[in-house]
Amino acid sequence: MLIAVIIPTVILRPSTAAAHLVTTGMGPVYDGIGHLVLTPEDLVPALALALYAGLRGTVPGRRALFFLPLAWLLGGFAGLGASGLPAFPLPALSFLILGVLIAADLRLPTNAFTILVVAIGLVHGFFNGIALKNGPGGLGLVGIMAALFVLVALVAAFVLSLKPPWTRIVVRVAGSWVAAMGMLMIGWFIRGQG
Amino acid sequence: MTKELRHRTFFVWFLVVALNHVWVPFAHAHVEQGQAVGFVTGLEHPWSGLDHILAMIAVGLWGAQLGNPAMWVLPITFPIMMSLGAMMGLLGIPVPGIEIGIAVSAILLGIMVLGEVRPKLIAAAVLVGFFAIFHGHAHGTELPAGQNGLLYSMGFVIATGCLHGIGIIIGLVHRWPAGRVALRGAGAFIAVMGVFFLWRAVA
Numbered sequence: 001m002l003i004a005v006i007i008p009t010v011i012l013r014p015s016t017a018a019a020h021l022v023t024t025g026m027g028p029v030y031d032g033i034g035h036l037v038l039t040p041e042d043l044v045p046a047l048a049l050a051l052y053a054g055l056r057g058t059v060p061g062r063r064a065l066f067f068l069p070l071a072w073l074l075g076g077f078a079g080l081g082a083s084g085l086p087a088f089p090l091p092a093l094s095f096l097i098l099g100v101l102i103a104a105d106l107r108l109p110t111n112a113f114t115i116l117v118v119a120i121g122l123v124h125g126f127f128n129g130i131a132l133k134n135g136p137g138g139l140g141l142v143g144i145m146a147a148l149f150v151l152v153a154l155v156a157a158f159v160l161s162l163k164p165p166w167t168r169i170v171v172r173v174a175g176s177w178v179a180a181m182g183m184l185m186i187g188w189f190i191r192g193q194g
Numbered sequence: 195m196t197k198e199l200r201h202r203t204f205f206v207w208f209l210v211v212a213l214n215h216v217w218v219p220f221a222h223a224h225v226e227q228g229q230a231v232g233f234v235t236g237l238e239h240p241w242s243g244l245d246h247i248l249a250m251i252a253v254g255l256w257g258a259q260l261g262n263p264a265m266w267v268l269p270i271t272f273p274i275m276m277s278l279g280a281m282m283g284l285l286g287i288p289v290p291g292i293e294i295g296i297a298v299s300a301i302l303l304g305i306m307v308l309g310e311v312r313p314k315l316i317a318a319a320v321l322v323g324f325f326a327i328f329h330g331h332a333h334g335t336e337l338p339a340g341q342n343g344l345l346y347s348m349g350f351v352i353a354t355g356c357l358h359g360i361g362i363i364i365g366l367v368h369r370w371p372a373g374r375v376a377l378r379g380a381g382a383f384i385a386v387m388g389v390f391f392l393w394r395a396v397a
Contacts, residue, residue, distance in 0.1 A: 040344055040348060041344065044348075169266040172270060176270040176274050177351045179273075179274055179277075180276065180277035180347070180351045181344065181347050183274070183281055184277050184334070184343070184344075184347035184351075185343070185347065186281070187280065187281035188347075190285055191284045191286075
C-alpha cells in the first residue's frame with residue numbers, strides 16, 4: 001500500500017513550471033523557430049515556395065517538404081562556420097524568382113524545381129547560420145528545420161486542396177506581391193551601395 | 195425570398211462589413227517601435243493620398259468590369275510595375291511629372307470605368323502598368339529615415355493589393371443593371387477627381 005502511494009507520488013511530482021521564461025529563455029530550438037517566424041527575409045520565401053509547390057502538385061509538394069528543410073540545415077551549418085555576410089542580398093533574388101514563378105504560374109520540370117528548392121534552402125540556411133552563430137547555433141537550425149517542415153506541409157497542402165479557379169488566382173496575386181517586394185529589396189540594396 | 199434577392203442581400207451586408215473593416219481605426223494595442231513602424235508606415239502610405247486610393251480602386255473596378263482574365267491580370271501587373279517605379283525612385287532615376295502622371299491615371303482609369311471600355315488585355319495591362327510606375331516612384335522616395343526598407347515595402351505592397359481587392363469586390367455589382375450604372379457613376383467620380391488632382395498639380 002505504501003509503495004503504491006510513494007511510487008506514483010515520486011513519478012508525478014511536479015517540477016518548476018517556469019511559466020514565464022524570463023530567466024531561462026525559450027531554449028535554442030524555440031529560438032530558431034522564433035527566428036524564422038520573426039524574420040520576413042526568410043519567412044516570406046519559405047511561404048512563397050510552399051505556395052508554388054502547392055500550385056505545382058503533390059510531387060513537387062513532397063520534394064519541397066523534405067528537400068527545403070534539409071538544404072536549409074546544410075546551408076545553416078555552412079553558415080555557422082563562415083565569417084561575414086556575402087555582399088549581395090541573395091535572399092532578395094529568391095523573393096523575385098519565386099514571386100514571378102507564382103504570378104506567372106510557370107511550370108518548372110520537377111527536377112528543376114527540386115534544384116531551385118535546394119538552392120533557396122542552402123542560401124537562406126547559410127544566412128541563418130551566420131545570424132545564429134553567436135546565439136542558438138546548431139540547435140536553432142534544428143528548430144528552423146522543424147518549423148519549415150510544418151510550414152511547407154500546411155501551406156502546400158492547403159494550396160493543393162483549393163479547387164475553384166479563383167482561389168489559384170488569389171495565390172498568383174500573392175506571388176506578384178512577393179515579386180514586387182523582391183524588386184524593392186534589390187533597389188534598397190543598390191541605393192545603399194551607391 | 196428569391197435566390198437573387200438573397201444573393202443581393204448577402205452581398206450588400208458583405209460590403210458593409212468589409213468597408214467597416216477597412217475604415218476601422220488602428221487599435222494601437224502595442225506601441226510600435228523599430229521595424230514594426232516601417233511596416234505600418236508602408237501600410238499607411240497608399241492611403242495617404244486620395245489620388246493613390248482612387249486610382250488603385252479604379253484598377254480593381256475596371257478589372258471587375260472586364261472580367262476574367264483582366265480581373266486578376268491587372269492587379270498582378272500593377273504591384274510589379276509599381277515596384278519598378280519605386281526602384282527607379284530609390285535609384286534616383288527621375289520620372290518627370292509624377293503628380294501629373296498620378297492625376298492622369300485617375301482621369302484615364304475613371305474614363306475607362308465610366309465608358310466600360312474594353313480594350314485588348316495587353317492594352318489594358320500596358321495602360322495600368324505604365325501609370326503604376328508613377329505611383330511607385332512616389333512611394334519609393336518617401337521611406338522615412340531609420341525604418342526598415344523590406345517591411346515598408348511589404349506594407350505598401352499589401353495595402354496596394356487590398357485597395358485593388360476593394361475595387362474588385364465593389365466592381366462585382368456590375369452583374370446587376372443598377373450596379374452597372376453605379377459603377378459607371380463611380381468611374382465618372384474618379385475621373386472628375388482626377389481632373390481636380392491635375393489642376394492642383396499644375397496650378
